[in-house]
Amino acid sequence: MFSMAAAAQAEAYLETDAHAEAAERLDAIVVTAQAPEDGVAWETDPKLPRQPVPASDGADYLKTIPGFSAIRNGGSNGDPVLRGMFGSRLNLLSNDGSMPGACPARMDNPLSYVAPETFDRVVVVKGPQTVLWGPVGSAGTVRFERDVARFSQPGAQVMGSVLAGSHGRRDALVDATAGMAQGYVRLSGNTSESDDYKAGDGQHVPSLWDKWNADVALGWTPDEHTVLELAIGRGDGEARYAGRGMDGSQFERHSTSLRFEKSGFDGALEKIEASAYRNEVDHVMDNYSLRAPNPMGSMPMPMVSNVTRLTHGGRVALEWQWRNWQLEAGADAQNSGHRRRGGMGIDAHLEQHWNDDAELRNRGVFAEARFHAGGASHWIAGLRADRSSALDLRADSGGMDHMHAAPAKHDADHDEHHAVHTWGREREHTLGSGFLRYEWRGDAGMSAFAGVGHTRRMPDYWELYSPQAGPMGAHDAFEGVQPERTTQLDIGVNYRSQRFDAWASAYVGRIDDYILFTYNPHATGGHGHSLPKHGAHDGHDMAPANRADNVDAGIRGMEAGFEYRALDALKLGATLAYAWGENRDSGAPLPQMPPLELRMSAGWEAEDWNLGLLWRVVNEQNRVAVGQGSIVGQDISASRGFGTLAINGSLRLGQLWRLSAGIDNLFDRAYSEHLNLAGSADFGYPADRVRILEPGRTAWMKLDFRY
Template sequence: MAAASVAAAEAAEAAGDTRQRALDAIVVTAQAPQDGVAWETDPKLPRQPVPASDGADYLKTIPGFTAIRNGGSNGDPVLRGMFGSRLNLLSNEGSMPGACPSRMDNPMSYVAPETFDRLVVVKGPQTVLWGPGASAGTVRFERDGARFDMPGARVNASALVGSNSRRDALIDASAGLSQGYVRVTGNHSEADDYRAGDGSRVPSRWEKWNADVMLGWTPDADTLLEIGLGRGDGEARYAGRRMDGTMFDRDAQSIRFEKSGFDGALKAIEASAYRNEVDHLMDNYTLREPNPMGPMPMPMASNVDRLTYGGRAAATFDIGRWELTPGVDAQNSRHRRRSAMGRDAYLLLPRTQDADLRQRGAFVEAAYAASASSRWIGGLRLDRASATDHRIAAPGMPPQPTSGETRDETLGSGFLRHEWRRGEGFSAFAGLGQVRRMPDYWELFSPNMGPMGSPNAFAGVRPERTTQLDAGLNFRSQRLDAWVSAYAGRISDYILFTYHTGGMMGTMTRADNVAARIRGAEAGLEYRAIDRLKLGTTVAYARGENRDAGTPLPQMPPLEARMSATWDATSWSAGLLWRVVAAQDRVAPGQGSVVGQDIGESRGFGTLALNASARIGQFWRLSAGIDNLFDRAYSEHLNLAGSADFGFPADPVRIYEPGRNLWLKLDYSY
């Protein structure tokens, strides 16, 4: 929420006036980081482009984030050119890694952003509190406990319609009393194939739903015990894949306990546990017809599932100038699969386990207040990670050389950061962090080959080690907010995928370890020219090199700038967003990650979007937008090549983004 809106809301509440609420202007880019490294925003706020259908889509409002488009939904998030498990992606403190060997159902596919209360992002290896391996950053979608001082109810609901038959409906309702509450969230979202700026139809149809219920016990103001249950499903077809996702079944259970208000050094304790299971189906016949001239001419389906369960416990102590947070966490993850030729023939086969992954960790993070304007924050964590190969060779194929073997790794991580303030408006930070990251499921089991001299990726791919310096400056005043955040790092044993296309085996992938170097920066400025007019801009730049080969790192997003103007009249607002992306000529064709690869240089582009929002009475808000106003035909650099099943040529062709897109959204908040 903008600072002016917050002040207006607080003033109205203090005066006892609830007839008119301040309006939240439409978010086009996230505000400045709150404490140097952490970004926090309310995912319920209206945003442009068209409100997000998944977690990756919402993250793109934060400078430094991009996404690899899968289709109309379920993009894979990228931060500063880093992807996969380098980003620790959490929802309600639990992990829900997808099951697809190519990350068709990445963790953000199962997140409906508007059903959460808070999105918190920490860029870089600058925290150890939320699990291992977060070399690029940590993303947390969180829900708060729905406390009530007296019997009552709260409701947030919305409905959206837009181009390409986009239709969304959402409800978030809670009711309770001082001793407890019940909260129910649900959403349904769908769209047809979209039209690109050149008029072509891009296969991108999708539909998804989620439903969650939380039961909370609040015997006093300092205690919370909550149980959560969730289900969801969906389908999506993809112009850049040989199969579509025809099932995204989600089954989630969680429990958390929080207690504060202690006397003495102990201030708070928290504990949580979760069990998340996804059942994902891919086929080439439900949402498309098999291509008789392609590599998969017959109907085929692949059914994969992944069960992940774990927990976390931590305590907070205040000891003089010190604040300490020690804790432990753990996670187990089991992956199974089955596949068959023929329509629904997979149903006749048993599921076979191919992987088992485990992690046990202990951590401590501490903050020391050196003075009123200076503090030090540091953390250490130690993890024991293991992976077991349960793969069994298919009939007629050579046996897996590592079948039945287990890999164990002991991994240490830590950081030290200094933060200081000068006066009311200026702050700065600088921190050095190091993370050792266990190769994830996709890096151990998806590649066809491992490094030279190893029997496969499971045996040969080594853990990554990232050492990174992060630094930043923030300035806030009555009229001007400005910030900059920069980073530079070295990655030992960076896990790089190389794609080999052609021959009888089709596309083959090899995973290698290389030495890499990364650096870049994000910056933003917001200027309130007059009380109602706000001008803003953000810039993001990322660069990476493969030091072994002397070539660029693949899948690096190009330089991007966003410029916005907003007129905020309290009860209504209007704005525009001009997004400009530079060409990218630093590429490594045929290299990338399990999600995608560089398919050549890309051209720059610019798009203009308009938005408006108005308060209708006390509880209603109407917002509207036009994305890609001039119907530009353009494609993002991070992209998947179009599939021949939909008529794309054999030479890699980028998938165009949506053309002109209109949307209208009605929100109710009580």
């Protein structure tokens, strides 16, 4: 299980004597996260082995934190979901910068470009309970972070790992840092690949992937209070999708960031932070690189779509402290531009000109304060104001660029073959957010918190440009979809003792103008494929394949867990997560809500080895809104419950090496997740919306090294 000591150990490893400290204990394999230390924030070390063995994307790493799930489409690049909320309701950052994907159907969601093991920690804040990191995520904020390396004398640290498993799984990672008191250089890189997997019933599921990432950071540390760091990164890959009409044949990223930190001032000023970033993704989708075009489907000929998105921005923040007060305040900015090209024929996009279609901007100011009220009481409050804008550059239909990049059962094309009424129009909104939270920490291991937060969220790229229709009375979504307004109460309690830890958190919220997608069941072509608005080939008009509306919604749910150390070496634990949502306008359920999930674990932890069991039990989900959802997916039908058992173990090999191994889905059960896509007819799935099955029995082994 994960503990906060693991995060502290990850930081310690960057010191010159880190390898000696790391050898003191063997961390158990992460199966489910423990309680947060400060009420709403969770922290985990992504370098630790996990079970079930995660895919190559960041979404799979988050699923060990209660409340997280992912919209699955087989293999890699699942889209993260927190408490039933998805898309930009979840603020996703890496190195404090934003890297949104480019596909109009989020084939390349932001975590598709994140290699989690190349980061030092993942920090999660649930709910609208912080205003520090760009436009507030109404569901929460997730930050993948790398530490600053500091050396008191010349030295180096190296860590690496290799992983092999069923279905051709092969991963490798290296992360090396060298430096002296005045500076450092850090090199990290990874590769991850897998073949298609077999489900528990022996069914072949198209799901292969092959990815790589490489990053270098150069840091200048003239004294113990100052750092200036330049980081440059690249990556690429490909992935086959059982639930989409196209595959991802390119996931190229170029990342550059610069950060400056200065502390050690006299007086109230504690610290100055400044950062800037430039992230560009170049994504190619086609139906011929990783599959053969289906002559009986809606795309019988080779087709390709190429989309890019360039996002750049920065942040400046200052921290002060006076007696019982702490204050962090600053400003941030972000610009993001989207363009596209494509056509019919192999590599046809290379002969086409780029068409810009969107520009999005945000400017924000923020302040977050903490007040120690005496004794065990603390008050935390934050305010934020954003000026957000979106410019529509879709001058014409642009051809076949986005056709069938969406999941196979619906189409996310927003402008193919029809005039764009909002060309040249710019939308601007001033949006306010804030929260107030009370925290109490007792002397007997008890702590509790209660906080209320409010945020207004600008519709994102996928909500403004991807739908083919907007609310009634509007020409399209760009014109008619309004910002969401979320007000949410979060409460929690935490207890820690020598033998027993327990925690629970709950939330209740109201979302006004919730952005809801509705898919037209008559807009699908034969064999389960969706057709663009005016037909794939014959030009005959059809009803819009999807529409975005604003509705009022209510949400509530809870997460809870415990860990009992029955013996010095024996640990028993469990976590429970439940999310509920309702469309208050119609009384129907909100779509894409994960079902009740229970994880129970048992582990025996000796000094140099450990063994563990994970039993995952997921309830059926009957609260569905068939044909409604998000740009990523829609409710297909009610889903059945399931249970899976996994075993794991790890062994220290000397002071530097650790061997970990596990078997997921030990009894080879055939099951599917509720948040899922329906299989594409290109791979033989029938037209009646069949969910993609999860992997069957999967064995894996990981060897890691740290010096």
